[in-house]
Structures are given as C-alpha cells and as structure tokens.
Amino acid sequence: MSVQNLNTFDPFADEGDPLGSTQDVGSQQNYIHIRIQQRNGRKTLTTLQGLPKEYDLKKLLKAFKKEFACNGTLVDDEEAGQVIQLQGDQRLKISNFLVEEGIPKASIKVHGF
Numbered sequence: 177m178s179v180q181n182l183n184t185f186d187p188f189a190d191e192g193d194p195l196g197s198t199q200d201v202g203s204q205q206n207y208i209h210i211r212i213q214q215r216n217g218r219k220t221l222t223t224l225q226g227l228p229k230e231y232d233l234k235k236l237l238k239a240f241k242k243e244f245a246c247n248g249t250l251v252d253d254e255e256a257g258q259v260i261q262l263q264g265d266q267r268l269k270i271s272n273f274l275v276e277e278g279i280p281k282a283s284i285k286v287h288g289f
Contacts, residue, residue: 208274210267211287224260224270225253233258244269 206226213221227233233250237260241248248262262270267286275281 206283208279208284209287210270210284212265212267219263220265222262222264222266222270224262225256225258227260233260236260240266240270240273243273 208224208226211223211225213223215221227236237248237250240246240260240262244262244264244266246263246266248260251259251261253259267288271281271284271286274284
C-alpha cells in the first residue's frame with residue numbers, strides 16, 4: 177500500500193518561480209507617495225514620502241509652505257524615512273509643483289479618500 181499524500185513536495189519551492197525571484201515585487205521603492213490623512217472634523221494632513229535623496233527636504237518644505245500658504249513639518253518615520261507633513265489638502269498642488277520641477281508624473285502616486 178503506497179500513500180501518495182505523504183511525499184515531501186513544496187509547491188512554493190524556488191525552482192519554478194514564475195516571477196523570476198525578484199526581491200522587490202510589489203514594493204513601492206521608486207514612487208513618490210502623496211497621501212491625505214483625516215484629523216478631527218474637517219481638518220486634514222497631507223504627507224509626502226519617497227523623494228529621492230538628492231533633494232533637500234528642508235528647502236522643499238520651506239518652498240511648499242511659502243507657495244501653498246500652509247504650515248508643515250518634517251517627521252522621521254521608521255519605515256518611510258523622512259516624511260513631509262503639510263496642513264490641509266495639498267495633494268494636487270504638491271504633484272503639480274513636483275512635475276514643474278522636473279520629476280516625471282509617472283513616478284508620483286496621489287492617494288486619497
């Protein structure tokens with residue numbers, strides 16, 4: 177009597193990886209994410225993360241605050257690194273600003289509710 181079910185077969189073994197064993201499948205490494213968070217009442221917070229390292233975030237934050245007439249801050253996040261937070265819904269303004277500065281529109285993801 178042979179039992180076929182007891183063979184040690186791993187269906188998720190590395191030999192037939194259909195994705196080509198890429199480590200960052202589904203990762204969001206090369207995108208700039210612009211998100212909105214709800215605070216209390218009608219108040220919102222816009223966050224910007226994933227900017228390339230060659231940009232000075234302090235100067236960018238200062239330009240955003242002056243251009244959009246809002247307050248903002250730099251926040252250190254464990255997973256996302258440094259994140260720019262701005263008061264209000266500034267998603268479209270930030271994306272337009274970044275496109276004018278030469279960042280390709282395909283690398284900018286605007287999230288929201």
